[in-house]
Amino acid sequence: MKETGKITAVMVLEIIGRPAKHLVDTLEEIIKEMGEERGVKINNKKINEPVELKDRKDFFTTFAEIEIEVEAASELAMLMFKYMPAHVEVVSPESINQQIMIMGIFLVNLQEGFTNMMKSQG
Numbered sequence: 001m002k003e004t005g006k007i008t009a010v011m012v013l014e015i016i017g018r019p020a021k022h023l024v025d026t027l028e029e030i031i032k033e034m035g036e037e038r039g040v041k042i043n044n045k046k047i048n049e050p051v052e053l054k055d056r057k058d059f060f061t062t063f064a065e066i067e068i069e070v071e072a073a074s075e076l077a078m079l080m081f082k083y084m085p086a087h088v089e090v091v092s093p094e095s096i097n098q099q100i101m102i103m104g105i106f107l108v109n110l111q112e113g114f115t116n117m118m119k120s121q122g
Helices: 020-035 073-083 098-121
Strands: 007-017 040-047 060-070 087-092
Touching (some): 020 060, 020 073, 060 073, 073 087
Antiparallel strands (some): 007 087
16 A cells, blocks of 8 residues: 555444434534545545444434544644544554654544543533
8 A cells, every 4th residue: 555644533422312314414514524624635534324322212223434634643633632533543654653653642542631621520
């Protein structure tokens, strides 16, 4: 695979709510908006069917797996803070340098901190 300087990553977005169709429609809209960001290309997406929560009747959850391509690490960082994915995995370039890996670990840890802070306030 020829490396172009671009970064390919897979993001997972999770959502909970009701009705079930609204979750799918919302994820579709978020993915569309993400694809319109400067320097971001959506290569592939998969939105899973909503499932009802076991402990909350009439509440559903689902998630989307989105493969993106960005022109720079800064755009990946922007996506992480703007869309707060549950998971991010850099797929390529395979020879990603150590500084980018360290930045990714830092961003994931920072994002987890924000998520935990928001959960404790809500």
